[in-house]
Amino acid sequence: MKLKNWVIGMLLVVLCVPLLSSGAARAASMVITLELDGMTLASDVPPYITSKNVTMVPLGVISKGLGAQVGWNQSSKTVTIVKDDNELKLTGGKKTAVVNGSSVALDNSVVIRQGRIMVPIRFVAENLGLQVIWNKAAKQISLYTGAEPPQASDPVNPQAPSVPAVPIPVVPKPTVPSIPGAVSKEMKGVWISSIFNLDWPSASSIGKIDQQKKEFNSLLDKLKAIGFNAVFVQVRPSGDSLYPSTLVPWSKVLTGTQGKDPGYDPLHFMIDAAHERGMQFHAWFNPFRAATDASTASLAANHVAKVHPEWIVKADGKLYINPGIPEARQSIIDTVLEVVRGYSIDGVHLDDYFYPSPSFDDDSTFNTYNTNNIASKADWRRDNINDFVRELGVQIHRLKPEVSYGISPFGVWRNIKMDSTGSDTTAGVSAYDDIYADVRTWIKQGWIDYVAPQIYWSLSYDTARYDKLVEWWVNEVRNTGVKLYIGQAAYKVGAANQSAEWQSGEQIINQLKFNDKYAEVQGSIMFRANDIVVRNPSDLSSLLTFYFKS
Numbered sequence: 001m002k003l004k005n006w007v008i009g010m011l012l013v014v015l016c017v018p019l020l021s022s023g024a025a026r027a028a029s030m031v032i033t034l035e036l037d038g039m040t041l042a043s044d045v046p047p048y049i050t051s052k053n054v055t056m057v058p059l060g061v062i063s064k065g066l067g068a069q070v071g072w073n074q075s076s077k078t079v080t081i082v083k084d085d086n087e088l089k090l091t092g093g094k095k096t097a098v099v100n101g102s103s104v105a106l107d108n109s110v111v112i113r114q115g116r117i118m119v120p121i122r123f124v125a126e127n128l129g130l131q132v133i134w135n136k137a138a139k140q141i142s143l144y145t146g147a148e149p150p151q152a153s154d155p156v157n158p159q160a161p162s163v164p165a166v167p168i169p170v171v172p173k174p175t176v177p178s179i180p181g182a183v184s185k186e187m188k189g190v191w192i193s194s195i196f197n198l199d200w201p202s203a204s205s206i207g208k209i210d211q212q213k214k215e216f217n218s219l220l221d222k223l224k225a226i227g228f229n230a231v232f233v234q235v236r237p238s239g240d241s242l243y244p245s246t247l248v249p250w251s252k253v254l255t256g257t258q259g260k261d262p263g264y265d266p267l268h269f270m271i272d273a274a275h276e277r278g279m280q281f282h283a284w285f286n287p288f289r290a291a292t293d294a295s296t297a298s299l300a301a302n303h304v305a306k307v308h309p310e311w312i313v314k315a316d317g318k319l320y321i322n323p324g325i326p327e328a329r330q331s332i333i334d335t336v337l338e339v340v341r342g343y344s345i346d347g348v349h350l351d352d353y354f355y356p357s358p359s360f361d362d363d364s365t366f367n368t369y370n371t372n373n374i375a376s377k378a379d380w381r382r383d384n385i386n387d388f389v390r391e392l393g394v395q396i397h398r399l400k401p402e403v404s405y406g407i408s409p410f411g412v413w414r415n416i417k418m419d420s421t422g423s424d425t426t427a428g429v430s431a432y433d434d435i436y437a438d439v440r441t442w443i444k445q446g447w448i449d450y451v452a453p454q455i456y457w458s459l460s461y462d463t464a465r466y467d468k469l470v471e472w473w474v475n476e477v478r479n480t481g482v483k484l485y486i487g488q489a490a491y492k493v494g495a496a497n498q499s500a501e502w503q504s505g506e507q508i509i510n511q512l513k514f515n516d517k518y519a520e521v522q523g524s525i526m527f528r529a530n531d532i533v534v535r536n537p538s539d540l541s542s543l544l545t546f547y548f549k550s
Contacts, residue, residue, distance in 0.1 A: 034047065034055075034057065034061070034121070034141045035141070036065060036066070041057075041061050041065040042061075042064075042065075043057060043058050043060065043061050044058065044060065044116070045058045045113065045114045045115075045116040045118075047061075047118075047121070048113070048118075050108050052107050052108060054107050054108040054120050054122070054123075055120065055121050055122065055141060056108065056111065056113070056118040056119065056120055056121070057118060057119065057121045058116040058117065058118060059072070059079060059116070059117040059118070059119055060116070061121070062081055062119060062124055066083065066124075066125065066128060067083065068081050068082060068083035068128060069081070069082040069083070070082075072117055076091060077091055077092035077093070077110060078090065078091040078092075078110075079091075079110050079117060079119060081119075081124060081128070083128045084128075084203070086099070086100060086127060086128050087099075087100055087101075088124060088127055088128070090106065090109050090110045090119060090120075090124075091109060091110065092109055092110040092111065092112075093109060094106070094109050095109065097109070097123070097127075099127050104127075104295075104297055104298070105295065105297050106120070106123060107120065107123070108120050121141065122141075122293075122317060126292075126293050186483075186522045186523050187229070187230060187483075187485045187522055187523025187524065187525065188227055188228045188229045188230065188523055188524070188548055189228065189229070189230040189231065189232055189280075189282070189485065189523065189524065189525035189526070190223055190228050190230075190231060190232070190490075190525065190526045190527075190528070190529050190532065191232045191234070191284065191525060191526070191527045191528045191529065192219070192231050192232065192233045192234065192284075192528065192529045193234050193237075193528050193529075194233070194234040194235070194237050194242060194251065194253050195234060195237040195238060195253070195286075195292065196253070196292075197253050198528065198530065199219070199528055199529040199530045200212075200215060200216050200219055200233075200529075201215060201216075201253060201254060201266075202215055206253070206254070206255060206256045207254075207255045207256060207262070209262065209263055209264050212254070212262075212266070213269060216269070216270060216273060217273055219529060219533065220273055220274060220277055220279065221277075222533040222541075223279075223529065223532075223533060224277050224278075224279060225545070226532070226533070226541050226544050226545045226548065227544065227545055227547075227548025227549050228279070228548075229278070229279055229280060230279055230280035230281075230282060230346070230525075231274055231279060231280070231281060231282065231529075232282040232284045232347075232349050232525060233270055233281065233282070233283065233284055234284045234286070235267055235283045235284060235285065235339065236248070236283075236284075236285040236286060236335065236336075237251055237253065237286060238251065238252075238286070238289060238290070238291050238292050239289070239290040239291055239299075239303055239304050239305065239319075239321070240252065240258055240259075240300070240303065241267075241335075242254065242266045242267050242270075243265055243266065243267035243268070243339065243342075243343070244261075244265055245335070245338060246338070247331075247334060247335050247338055248302070248303070248304070248335055249299075249300035249301075249302050249303050250262065250300075252298070254266060257298075258298060258299055258300040258303065259300030259301065259302065259303075267283070267339070267343055268343065271343055271344055271345060275344070280346040280347065281345055281346050281347075282345065282346055282347035282348070282349045282404070283336075283339050283343070283345045283347070283348055283349065284349045284350075284351065285332075285335070285336055285348065285349065285350055285351075286350075286351060286353045287321075287332055287350050287351075287353050287354065287388070288320050288321045288322075288323055288332065288353050288354055288355075289318060289319075289320060289321075289353040290303075290304055290305050290312055290318075290319040290320055290321050291303075291305055291318060291319040292318055293317060293318060293319075294314050294317055294318065294319060296319070304321060304331065305319050308328070308331075311325055311327075311328040311331075313360060313361055313362060314361075315356045315357060315359065315360050315361070316356050316357060318356070320353075320356055320360070322362060322365055323354060323355060323381070323384045323385060323388065324362050324365035324366060324369050324380070324381070324384050325365060325369060326369065329384070329387065329388045329391075330391075332388070332392075333388070333391060333392050333395060336348055336392060336396070337395055337396070337399065340396055340399050340400055340403060341399060345403060346403065346404060347403060347404035347405065347406065347449075348392075348396055348403060348404070348405050348406075349406055349407075349408065349452075350406075350407045350408070351407075351408050352407075352408060352409050352410050352431065352435055352437060352454070354385050354435050354436060354437050355381055355385070355435055355436040356435075357434065358433075358434060360381075362377075362381075366380060378433075378436065381436040382432070382436045382437075382438045384436075385436055385437055385438070386438055386441060386442070389407065389442050389447050389448065390442075390445070390447045392405070393405050393447045393448060393449075404449045404450065405448055405449050406448050406449055406450035406451060406452060406483075406485075407437075407439070407442065407448055407451060407452070408451075408452040408453065408454055408487050408525070409431045409435070409437050409439045409451065409453055409454070410429065410430070410431040410434075410435055410437070410453070410454055411431075411453045411454045411455040411456060411457070411464065411469055411487070412425050412427040412429070412430045412431065412464055412469065413430060413431050413432055413439055413440060413453075413472075413476075414430045414431075414432045414433060415427055415430055418430065418432075418433060419432075422472075423464075423468060423469055423472040424465075424468050424472075425463060425464045425465070425468065425469065426462075426463050426464075427463060427464045439451060439453075439476075440476060443476055443477055443480055443482045444480065446480065446481060446482065448482060449482065449483060450482060450483035450484065450485055450522075451473070451476075451477065451482060451483075451484060451485075452484075452485040452486065452487050452525050453469070453473050453486065453487055454487035454489075454527070455469045455470060455473075455486055455487060455488065455489075456487065456488070456489035456492065456527070457469075457489070458499075458501045458502060458507055459501070459507070459510060459511065459514070460501050461501075466511055466514070467514055470486060470514060470515065470518070470521065471518075473486075474518045474520045474521060477520050478520055483522045484520050484521050484522060485521075485522060485523045485524055485525050486511075486515055486521060486523075486524045486525075487524070487525050487526075487527060488508060488511055488512075488524050488525070488526045488527070489526075489527060490508060490526040490527060490528065490531045490532050490540065491527055491528055491531040492507075493505055493507060493508060493531070493537045493538060493540050494535070494537025494538050494540075495537070503538070504538050505537065505538035505539065505540040505543045505544075506538075506543075508526075508540065508543070508544070509543055509544075509547055511524075512524065512547060532544065
C-alpha cells in the first residue's frame with residue numbers, strides 16, 4: 001500500500017476481455033475496465049477471463065502500470081515480480097507461486113497469449129499490497145494503493161455527462177489570515193488504518209516492537225499538535241486483532257504472519273499513549289469482513305473462516321461473515337465485548353462493512369433463518385443488521401454505560417428518487433438499498449450514541465453534494481439525542497486522480513466552516529491519519545492547526 005505518485009499520466013482506455021467459455025457474440029460484449037486509484041490501466045493485448053474466473057493481464061500492466069520490476073526466464077517459464085519488499089515468482093504450469101520465499105496456492109499460473117506473457121492480476125496485485133475490488137455489474141476491476149477503498153463506490157450520476165459543460169475553476173490556496181476562527185466542536189477525530197499497514201504500524205516496522213511504539217507516539221504527537229482530540233484505531237482489521245484475544249488471531253500487520261504473537265499488547269500501549277496526551281481512544285471494528293481476499297491459505301488456524309467455513313460468503317473478492325446467521329452475528333458481538341471488558345477504551349466504532357453488495361450469495365441462509373417470515377430478502381437483510389446493531393449497543397452499555405457506541409455509514413442513506421424523505425442526491429449506491437444499513441431506524445430508536453456518515457464528496461459535486469448531505473443528516477438527528485459527526489475525505493486532498501476542487505486544502509476548511517452552521521454537527525472524523533501528517537497535501541496540517549486552534 002506504499003505505492004504512490006507513479007499513476008500520473010496513465011491513459012484512459014477501455015480494455016476488452018473475451019470470456020473463453022462464451023460464444024463470439026458474448027465475448028464481444030464483455031467489456032471491462034481495469035483501474036488503479038481511478039486511472040485506467042492501458043494494455044496492448046486485451047486481458048481475458050479464464051474458465052475459473054481469473055483475470056489474466058499482460059506482464060506489461062504489472063511493470064508499467066503497477067511500477068514493479070519484472071523478469072522472465074524463458075527456460076524455466078518463470079516470471080519474477082519485485083515491488084518494494086515483495087517478491088513473487090510464478091511458473092507456467094505450476095499450481096503454486098512463491099511469495100517472499102513461501103509457497104502459495106495459485107488458481108491460474110503464467111501463460112503465453114498473442115505473444116505476451118499473461119499473469120493473474122488479482123493474485124499479483126494483492127500480494128504487492130494493493131486492494132482489489134471486482135464490480136460485476138460495471139465489469140470493472142479497481143485497484144487501490146494509498147487509501148483503503150470505500151465499502152461502496154463513490155456515487156455516480158449515470159445521466160450526467162462525463163465532462164461538465166463548464167469546467168470547475170481551481171480555487172486559489174487560501175492564506176492563513178483568510179481562515180476565520182472555528183466554533184469549538186466536541187469531536188476532532190481522525191481514523192488510523194492498520195489494514196495493509198496504511199497508517200500504523202508501518203510496513204517497515206513489522207516485527208519491531210520499539211519501532212512500532214516510536215511510530216505511534218510520533219503519530220499521536222503530530223495529531224495532537226494539529227488539534228485532534230480523538231483517534232479511531234482499526235483494532236480488528238480482517239477477522240483478526242491488534243490485542244491478545246481468546247477469540248480471534250493476532251493480525252498479520254504486526255508481524256507479517258497472522259496468528260503470530262508480536263511480543264506485547266499493542267492495544268494497551270495505544271490506549272495509554274492516547275490518554276497520556278489527553279486524547280480519546282475509540283476501538284474501530286470492521287464488523288462482517290473476514291478477510292481482504294478470497295484465499296484462506298495464509299489465515300491462522302483459529303481464524304473464523306477456518307473455524308466456521310459455513311459462516312463465510314465470498315463476495316467482491318473478499319470473505320465475509322454472513323450476517324444472516326444468528327450465531328455468526330453473536331460471534332462478532334463477543335469479539336467486541338472482549339475489548340470492552342478488558343480495556344479502558346472511550347468508544348466502540350463500526351464502519352460500514354455490513355452486506356457488501358446486493359449480489360451477496362445468501363439464498364440458503366434466507367430460507368433457513370427467516371424465522372419472522374419476512375417476505376423481502378432486502379427487508380430480511382436490514383432486519384439482520386438492525387438486530388446486530390441493537391444487540392451490540394445493549395451489551396456494550398450493560399457492561400460499561402460510559403463507553404460511546406457509534407457507526408460510520410455510507411454518506412447517502414437513500415436518494416430522493418427512491419424515497420421522498422431521502423437526500424437530494426443521485427448516488428449510484430445508498431446505505432439502505434445496497435449495504436442494507438437502515439441508519440434512520442438506528443437513530444430514531446436511539447440504538448447508537450452517534451452517527452458519523454462518510455460524506456466524502458465536495459461542496460460542488462452535484463451528484464452527492466457535501467452541504468446537501470450534511471443538512472440531511474442534521475435533520476435526521478435533530479431532537480433524537482444521537483450525536484452527529486461528519487466523516488471527511490482528507491485522503492482526497494491533492495490526490496492526482498481527484499478533480500480541481502480537491503487540489504487545495506481549502507475544500508476541507510470550507511467543509512468545516514459549513515459544519516459550524518449547525519449545532520447538531522458536534523465535530524468530524526477525518527480519513528485518514530497519514531494523509532494529514534505524512535502526505536500533508538497543500539500544507540493541510542497547518543490549515544487545520546490554525547482552524548482548530550483559532
